[in-house]
Amino acid sequence: MSGGEDGNMHVPVPPHREGGTSFPDPSTIPAGHHKKVPIDCEGSETRDIAYGLLRVLNDEGDAVGEWNPNLDSETMKNALQHMIRIRAYDDRMMMMQRQGRLSFYMKCLGEEAVSVGAAMAMEQQDIVIPSYRQQGLLFVRGRDMVDMICHCISNSRDNVKGRQMPVHYSWKEGNFVSISSPVGTQFPQAVGAAMAFAYRGEDSIACSWLGEGTSAQGDFHYGLNFASVYKAPCVLVVVNNQWAISTHRNIAHGGESFAGRGIPYGVASMRVDGQDFLAVYAAHKWATERARAGYGPTLLEMYTYRGDSHSSSDDPSIYRPSDEYENWPLGDPIDRLKGHLEKLGEWDDEQHQTCEEICKAEVTAAYKEAEKFGTLKEGPFPPRSTLFEDVYEEEPWHLLEQRGQVGI
Numbered sequence: 193m194s195g196g197e198d199g200n201m202h203v204p205v206p207p208h209r210e211g212g213t214s215f216p217d218p219s220t221i222p223a224g225h226h227k228k229v230p231i232d233c234e235g236s237e238t239r240d241i242a243y244g245l246l247r248v249l250n251d252e253g254d255a256v257g258e259w260n261p262n263l264d265s266e267t268m269k270n271a272l273q274h275m276i277r278i279r280a281y282d283d284r285m286m287m288m289q290r291q292g293r294l295s296f297y298m299k300c301l302g303e304e305a306v307s308v309g310a311a312m313a314m315e316q317q318d319i320v321i322p323s324y325r326q327q328g329l330l331f332v333r334g335r336d337m338v339d340m341i342c343h344c345i346s347n348s349r350d351n352v353k354g355r356q357m358p359v360h361y362s363w364k365e366g367n368f369v370s371i372s373s374p375v376g377t378q379f380p381q382a383v384g385a386a387m388a389f390a391y392r393g394e395d396s397i398a399c400s401w402l403g404e405g406t407s408a409q410g411d412f413h414y415g416l417n418f419a420s421v422y423k424a425p426c427v428l429v430v431v432n433n434q435w436a437i438s439t440h441r442n443i444a445h446g447g448e449s450f451a452g453r454g455i456p457y458g459v460a461s462m463r464v465d466g467q468d469f470l471a472v473y474a475a476h477k478w479a480t481e482r483a484r485a486g487y488g489p490t491l492l493e494m495y496t497y498r499g500d501s502h503s504s505s506d507d508p509s510i511y512r513p514s515d516e517y518e519n520w521p522l523g524d525p526i527d528r529l530k531g532h533l534e535k536l537g538e539w540d541d542e543q544h545q546t547c548e549e550i551c552k553a554e555v556t557a558a559y560k561e562a563e564k565f566g567t568l569k570e571g572p573f574p575p576r577s578t579l580f581e582d583v584y585e586e587e588p589w590h591l592l593e594q595r596g597q598v599g600i
């Protein structure tokens with residue numbers, strides 16, 4: 193053990209905080225490397241993939257190997273359009289925050305395939321309990337964009353009546369459970385929901401996401417243990433986007449891979465190239481089929497990169513090189529899928545540009561429409577009288593007393 197400023201205590205150093213771009217090893221694993229495993233396999237049989245990297249799209253833009261989901265080009269174009277739409281939405285929302293028209297925002301730049309691939313591999317009946325960077329689930333499941341923006345503004349049409357932070361969406365009709373600000377709570381909740389589905393003999397499954405930083409919390413382990421013991425029909429996803437605000441991922445765990453932590457629990461586990469839509473889709477398809485068939489849970493690590501700031505309140509230039517995302521060896525999910533479709537002769541630059549323009553126009557029209565229901569500066573907002581509603585069927589005495597105190 194070497195001594196130094198920190199005495200004898202070992203403090204891991206982010207490998208590329210100093211300005212270099214020496215990225216970690218999994219990116220050197222070629223596409224098509226891993227063999228497919230049967231959905232009824234033992235968790236231990238997925239060990240190689242948990243410590244490897246599941247990839248389908250190679251650097252030349254071809255889909256290769258046994259994990260290729262062989263999707264038709266219309267489905268892949270649909271996925272690409274979803275990702276372009278999310279990016280247009282994110283950019284506009286962040287701009288609105290900078291203009292003082294939203295109080296707060298969080299983008300998912302670089303992580304679009306993580307949620308789009310998952311949502312497209314699942315059924316609408318499956319319950320999703322996400323963290324705050326999976327807005328793609330809402331896009332794929334068809335949530336109205338005006339409703340999403342009204343929530344972010346917290347105006348009179350906000351379905352959660354201004355009680356949540358912006359981007360902490362809630363959409364019961366889409367089986368999308370309210371995002372929780374305290375991170376990590378969603379894993380045990382998802383496992384509980386999955387256990388309930390199994391108990392009732394229903395064939396729905398649950399899927400949940402948390403960041404690699406959050407996986408340092410106990411909730412991650414409680415969730416995994418319950419999932420393993422009860423073979424809960426769920427898919428648990430660690431989105432390893434390298435950074436938890438300013439804390440590098442190698443401070444969140446000891447060991448080589450986040451997916452590898454599922455193996456001692458007996459849970460099927462895989463590390464997946466999160467920039468590769470086809471790999472994300474294939475892994476989720478496998479995991480949902482396994483869960484639905486009663487063979488138990490899967491832990492997926494999505495190996496990706498948070499391309500922008502943590503949130504509108506964060507300045508990443510203080511703690512990491514500004515060109516890190518450009519140099520990320522696994523590339524950008526939109527570029528990767530675009531390259532594949534171009535190679536198939538199914539997409540070109542002109543179509544891409546047209547799609548971007550349509551999405552931008554759609555978002556502009558949606559935010560103008562949303563502001564008709566209230567702006568951050570002027571309102572109208574949900575009435576103050578709603579402050580005490582929707583928790584208890586009948587308001588208990590202490591809430592009635594508080595309501596009286598504020599005169600509403």
Ligand SMILES: Cc1ncc(C[n+]2csc(CCOP(=O)(O)OP(=O)(O)O)c2C)c(N)n1
Pocket residue numbers: 325373374375376402403404405406407431433435436437498502
């Ligand atoms: C229990 C709890 N602790 C701390 C925070 C503050 N916080 C919000 S996001 C975040 C970082 C989470 O990073 P990660 O899990 O890697 O997810 P990412 O933001 O990278 O998607 C922290 C510390 C919180 N919201 N809840």
